[in-house]
Amino acid sequence: MNRKELFDIANTWFEGQGWQPFPFQTQTWTAFLQGKNGLLNAPTGSGKTYALWIPVVLDYIKKNPDYKTKHKPGLKAIWITPLRALSVEIKQAAERVANELDTQLTVGIRTGDTTTAERSRQKKKMPDLLVTTPESMQLMLASKDYPKIFKSCTAIIIDEWHELLGTKRGVQTELALSRLKTVAPKMRIWGVSATIGNLQQAMEVLLGAESEALQNSVMIKAHLNKKINVLSVLPEKMDAYPWRGHMGLHLVDEVAEIIKKSKTTLIFTNVRSACEIWYQALLEKYPEFAGEMAMHHGSINRETRQWVEQAIRDEQLKAVVCTSSLDLGVDFAPVETVVQIGGPKGVARFLQRAGRSGHRPGQESNIYFLATHAIELVEASALRRAVAETVVEDRIPYLNSWDVLVQYLVTLAVSDGFYPDEIFKEVKSTFCYQAITEEDWQFCLNFITKGSQSLQAYDEYKKVEIEDDGKFKVNSRSIALRHRMQIGTIVGDAVMKVKYFSGGYIGTIEEWFISKLNPGDVFIFAGRKLELYRVKNMEVLVKRADPKAKATHASWMGGRLTLSAQMSELLREEMYAANTDDMSNELKALYPVFERQRKESIVPDEDEFLIETFKTREGYHAIFYPFEGRYVHEALASLLAFRISLLSPITFSLAYNDYGFELLSDKEIDMQQVLDNNLFTPEHLHSDLQRSLNATEMARRKFRDIAVIAGLVFTGYPGKVVKTKHLQSSSQLIFEVFRDYEPDNLLFQQAYRETFEHQLEEGRLLLALERIEHQQIVWKQCEKPTPFSFPIITDRLRERLSSETLAERIKRMTANYMK
Structure with missing residues (x-):
């Protein structure tokens, strides 16, 4: 059968579905049938699954003209996905093609969820097309006679390669591919990736540097100008002194309005504890959402998560509060709207989440950005520009693991x-x-x-x-x-199963959280109030608590995300734009904050590096603003504290957020001495870092x-x-x-x-210090804390106070500073 006849089969099938293939799909089919390896760069919801399952099936038809009557068993293709949750959909897509083209090809799944009986069946007779994960792939390499299983394999497809790249699971995949190339020499290797900054390098990592596979390869990009609308939810009144602690919950009514207007809404939070808090807050204020709203995060049991995913597809749910557990590839056509709570800290993650809405070729995506404190609106403005200019992060691959x-x-x-x-x-x-x-x-x-x-x-x-x-x-x-x-x-903290004392599994919680509770304590988890009964054999036994009981929210260590390098650069550019006439709506909304900031200090320009000092009853504060992200600031704060302590003995307590860091001491820093001694020099960075931290x-x-x-x-x-x-x-x-x-x-x-x-992101730290060396350092001696410094100070207070007294204390502090 020649290529035209094969393409006719595929096109006829597409027409039967009421579709028309995109150019990138037909390009992929051609390259695959020519025996090439490659990387397909396509956004989610664009039809990338059929771009690769179809040529796998066509290749089988080409080699077996009697495919409708004679079936040749044996593994033909492997599809590796980083998320088990996606395997069912990938299998369904493959079955649809294989069955409707009468190929008799069988499709199977092999993940951690596969039953022992199913594994035994696969051992005796492998499916023709297999969907699996990097870990299950390694387990197959650990089984006897594995070369026999793989030798007939003609293709291996690695989905969501951008997610694996830059992780040790990616390294695992590289090693598995190096073995399979020898065992199955005719195998074609294809990766599927969303947009990342270093696509060419991503292909080199996938196929092997300077390998034969790389020489016979092609990169295919899907040019589908999908429109993404970024809409900021602006509060009616802007606090001149913004602080991080209130989670944006004062905008609950606005979020409820968005939910009511849309068919289905996904509300993304960055961490699981925020997911629990928002779910609870929406239900308490809008009890009518009960039964129409659900929660989805990685610690909730699998059955519940799968039910939620299916309920979204079946349009039974109006809203789902979730974390990155719904970031990847799950195909939810009915989702109209996405709400992002708090800065997502990275452009790629934001685009991925935005793409969950209007998840069909040709549809627009709507994503609402809700800042948890005023300065996060600068992130919203930066993200809108990133979306317009398609500025996306690089993923840095591991070396020598x-x-x-x-x-x-x-x-x-x-x-x-x-x-x-x-x-x-x-x-x-x-x-x-x-x-x-x-x-x-x-x-x-x-x-x-x-x-x-x-x-x-x-x-x-x-x-x-x-x-x-x-x-x-x-x-x-x-x-x-x-x-x-x-x-x-994947190595995480030890997790403990949460079960009802009377039977019934709810999910998993980290050991460190439970270790702080005593029997009788009440906590909120998976949207329920639970009373701790006892802990036995790494199991947490609970019973339903009184709905009126005071409870703490479950929290997880995988806490805060930090700004990516690209995101920090965009953020700085937006900050500098606040001094020009070219301001976005978000920056205009921040006018009261900027006005107050200029009154007490300055809004730094592109060639300026701002340092603020002031005294409060806590001591002497020195605040620095590199706008480089939390992790870089953590290292930079320790480095600077160490270098200052070499000049004269002094003790500091440190605080940092994504915008800057603070050194707090009971005696004043001689800032002139800091500037004269060029303490921001990149020289001796590595040895000073080792000594400081x-x-x-x-x-x-x-x-x-x-x-x-x-x-x-x-x-x-x-x-x-x-x-x-x-x-x-x-x-x-x-x-x-x-x-x-x-x-x-x-x-x-x-x-x-x-x-x-x-x-510690030492490379980024070095670049930050080199940038600061070329900026003019502006040292402002302030009378009182400034709006920029306020979130950093209140973050440190939060460690010491319960939230009620914190809110009251902040109210008092704000009133005091506004005088």
């Missing part, structure tokens, strides 16, 4: 075993390990066979045996079992995750999870052994490298 490589080598040793020379070539062909040396490789091999230099005396670290022919193999069943249970790179403590915390991934510590069997504090102490012991006896251990060094690169 030794923990993931160690886990992968044990995975291969658990299945059929491996020969190091063959696997070394494959590993070196990946982007992540392109710079691996023979010494690094030898370290990894020694690590899995002897447990590294300093752990040689302990048998539990000798997992892999070297057989007579040089093959590396795991022969112990218990080691193999423990390894299979711990495959994966407790870098060892941070690396020790980072090492816990590395130790879990590398299999140095065991997280426990199902139902008998090891507590976080035990994991922490076991990994700390190993950390200290490496520090004292084996400082050149690659995993030990990785803990420090990841701390500086990923947590």
Whole structure:
């Protein structure tokens, strides 16, 4: 069958659905049938699933002209998705094509949710088309005779590649691909990605730097000018002294109006605790929403989440309050409107959420932005410009993740075993390990066979045996079992199941939150008031609480997001625009704030770096405004405090938000001395950072995750999870052994490298200091706190006061400062 005949089959099928293929879809079909690899850049809701399932099926038809009567069993294609929640829809799309074209192709799912019975069936007979996750893919590589399963595979498609890139799950995927290229040489590799800043690099990471696959590849972009309307919800009265603590709840009525006007609305919050609070606030004020409104976040049990997703599709729900759990690909055609509460901190995340509304080719997306405090309106203004100019973040890929490589080598040793020379070539062909040396490789091999230099005396670290022919193999069943249970790179805090005492599973909550409660305490979780009955075997037993009882909201450690580099740059540009006539509606609405700011200090310009000092009853405040995001400010505050303390002995308490940071002391900083000594210099940044922060403590915390991934510590069997504090102490012991006896251990060094690169964002910090060096430093000695400094001060107060007294105290402070 030639290409025209194949395309006729596809086009006829499309017509039958009442559709017409987009140019990017037909381009993808052509490239795929020509045997090319590639990256498809397309927004969600544009038809990317059919851009790749169709050519997979057409390729099968081409090779089997008698496809309607003769079926050739065996795995033909794998679709990897980062989210289990998406697997059902991807399967349904594949089945629709396969069945309606009478191909007899079978479609299956293999994720953590797949039943044992279904897995056994798949072992005997693989489906033709398989939908799976990066973790389940690794588990398949850990099964005996895996090359037989994969050798007939002609395509592997990695969905939402932008989400995997820049994470260790992405590294896991790179390693799996390096193996499959050898096992199934005819396999085509395709990635699907939403818009990111570094698309070309994303393709290199997917296909392997300088690989043959990359030379025979193509990048296809979907040009569908989708219109996104960004609408800011502006409060009637603007506080001249804005503060972060009130969550934007004073705009509950405005949100209710948006819900009433739309068929279905998704209300996105950045964190799970805000999701719970907003759901409760809307229900309390608008009881008529009961039954028409639901909540969706990662800690609620799977059945409830799936019910909510289906109810959105069936148009049974008017509103859903959710977190990033609904960010990705789930196809909800009826969603008309999206509300974003608080700054999403990144352009890509905002576009992703906006795309959830009008989730059909050709439809407009409407997203309302609701600022949780006045200055966040600057973010709204910046986002509108980013949407217009399509400025999107880069995703920075990981390099040299030794923990993931160690886990992968044990995975291969658990299945059929491996020969190091063959696997070394494959590993070196990946982007992540392109710079691996023979010494690094030898370290990894020694690590899995002897447990590294300093752990040689302990048998539990000798997992892999070297057989007579040089093959590396795991022969112990218990080691193999423990390894299979711990495959994966997502390491979170220990979570505990929340169950009713009388039976019935509600969801999961973090151990640290429950450890602060006593039996009889009432907390709000999954939209219900629950009374803690007791904690037993990592299970939280609860009963329904009195609806009138006072309760605390459940909270999670995965707390605050920080501004991305692109977002901070946009934010600074908007801030500078406040001094011009070219102001957006949001900036105009902030007029009272800017007016008050200029009265007490200045609104800095592009070539100015602002420092404010003033005294209150708490002490002497020095506030700096780099507008670089929370994590950079955290590192910068410690760095500056350390450098100042070298000039004269002084103690500080630090506070920071996305806009600036504060050094608070009981004695005055000699600011002239700070400026004369050029304390913002980028010189000696790394060594000063190491000395200023407790870098060892941070690396020790980072090492816990590395130790879990590398299999140095065991997280426990199902139902008998090891507590976080035990994991922490076991990994700390190993950390200290490496520090004292084996400082050149690659995993030990990785803990420090990841701390500086990923947590402290050292690269961004360096760029920020270089920028400040070229700006004129404006030091304003103020009489009292300014509107810009107010959110930073109140954030610190919040740690000490309960919310009622905080609101009252802020009211009093504001009245005082307005005099």
